[in-house]
Amino acid sequence: MALTSLLVASDLSERSDRALQRAFRLAGEHGARVRVLTVVDDGGPEELVADIVERSRGHLEAAVAAIAGEVEHEIVVERGDPLSRLVEAVNEGDADLVVVGRHRSRGVFDRMRPTTVENVVARSLKPVLLVVAPALGPYQRVLSPVTFVPACRHAVEKALILASDATFRLFHAWIAPFEGLTGGRRSAYARAVERETAAQAAAWAELLPPSLPKVELVHDAAGESLVREMRRFSPDLIALGANARDLSFTGLGAFTAALVRDPATDTLIARGAEMG
Numbered sequence: 001m002a003l004t005s006l007l008v009a010s011d012l013s014e015r016s017d018r019a020l021q022r023a024f025r026l027a028g029e030h031g032a033r034v035r036v037l038t039v040v041d042d043g044g045p046e047e048l049v050a051d052i053v054e055r056s057r058g059h060l061e062a063a064v065a066a067i068a069g070e071v072e073h074e075i076v077v078e079r080g081d082p083l084s085r086l087v088e089a090v091n092e093g094d095a096d097l098v099v100v101g102r103h104r105s106r107g108v109f110d111r112m113r114p115t116t117v118e119n120v121v122a123r124s125l126k127p128v129l130l131v132v133a134p135a136l137g138p139y140q141r142v143l144s145p146v147t148f149v150p151a152c153r154h155a156v157e158k159a160l161i162l163a164s165d166a167t168f169r170l171f172h173a174w175i176a177p178f179e180g181l182t183g184g185r186r187s188a189y190a191r192a193v194e195r196e197t198a199a200q201a202a203a204w205a206e207l208l209p210p211s212l213p214k215v216e217l218v219h220d221a222a223g224e225s226l227v228r229e230m231r232r233f234s235p236d237l238i239a240l241g242a243n244a245r246d247l248s249f250t251g252l253g254a255f256t257a258a259l260v261r262d263p264a265t266d267t268l269i270a271r272g273a274e275m276g
Contacts, residue, residue, distance in 0.1 A: 003030040003161050007095035009086050009120060010038045012059050015101030015131075022135040022266070023099040024067045026162060029138065032096070033072040036060055037089055042079040053077050083116055087123045097158070098128045102263055121242070121260050127158045127270040132263050133236065139163035139266070143235035144170045145226055145255070146215060148204040151241025155270035156208060159239035162268070169233050171216040172201055173225035185219060194219075222255050230264055239268040 008023045010016040020036065027034045038060060040052050057077045064073060078085055090098050100117055121128045142159050146152040156170065176182065176193040183189060194217065201215040218225045242256055259267055 003027075003032050003096050005093075005095045006032055006034045006097050006099055007090060007093055007126075008034060008036045008099045009090070010036055010060065011082075011101070011116075012038060012056060013101065017063055017101070018134055019099045019101040019129075019131040020063055021067055022129070022131045024064075024069070024071050024073075025135045025138075026097075026099075027071045027073075028069060030161075033074075034068075035074045035076060035093070035095065036064060037076045037078070037086070039078050039080055039082040039085045041082055049079060053079065083119055086116075086120055090120065090124045090126055095126055097162075098124055098126050100128060100130055102130060102132050115261070118257065118260050121269055122257075125271060127155070127268060129162070130260060130263055130267045130269065132266050139166045139237040141233060141235045142166045142168045142237045142239055143229055143233050144168065144239045145222065145229070146170055146172050146201075146204070147241065148172070148200045149241055151271050153204065153207060153241075155239040155241050155268055156212070158270050159237060159268055160209065160212075163237060166237070168212055169216070169229070169235070170205075170213060171218045171225065171229055172197065173218050173220055173222045175219065175221060223258070226255075226259075235265060237266045237268060238264070239270070242269050242271045 003026065006023045006027055008016075008019055010020065023034050026032065038056050040049060040056055042049050057075065060075045060077070064075060098120070100120060102117065117130065121130070139162060142163050144152070144156050144159065146156070156168075159168070174194070174197050176190040179185065179190055197217055201217065205212070205215055218229070220228070238259065240256055240259070256269060260269065
């Protein structure tokens with residue numbers, strides 16, 4: 001797989017400017033082209049909408065001019081419903097990767113309905129890179145919490161393209177079902193579950209490049225294990241599947257949805273390779 005085309009969805013915020021910086025850095029590293037898209041809500045008066053369109057284009061042109069260098073790019077400002085048009089552009093275009101900034105916190109409203117970023121990630125058939133940090137250099141440390149599904153493998157494969165020289169750590173969080181009632185972590189039952197999980201991990205990883213480290217088994221719940229791994233490994237990129245664990249109200253896996261809502265660092269989310 002190669003990285004040839006990136007789509008950046010921008011809302012003209014500082015958060016989106018960081019996504020622009022990372023997208024153009026990646027494009028420069030891979031010889032890819034960049035399409036920058038913002039969608040202006042057309043629900044207001046025509047004169048106001050037209051003014052916002054022009055000001056949006058001016059903002060993007062200035063932001064891109066400062067970082068584009070020799071990267072081939074296109075700036076597109078459209079009118080319409082921002083969410084539906086963004087999702088259409090993501091899924092109908094030829095982009096290998098969609099790049100977005102983190103969402104603006106809306107307090108209590110974030111607990112009531114998905115944000116625009118969550119909606120785009122949940123409905124995208126393409127891998128999505130959610131950018132949090134300034135793009136000061138190439139990615140150096142990639143952490144991938146995996147379950148044994150195609151989406152997680154696709155996320156790791158995509159991360160290898162984005163960060164081919166980075167150090168990778170892959171881990172799988174596990175706890176034996178009803179462990180507390182069956183003798184605990186050291187029981188024969190738990191050890192059998194661990195052996196079966198290790199076999200699943202090895203089979204899942206067979207299609208990945210042999211240069212990657214093996215999947216480490218971490219005995220803990222998914223959320224707690226990620227917190228600990230983040231402290232130990234200090235990644236600048238997390239790569240995971242879109243729906244690897246139980247579904248949330250966003251349509252993403254609950255684990256992934258929590259990371260999208262409150263990302264600790266840049267996060268790459270992918271579906272199964274057959275979907276994008």
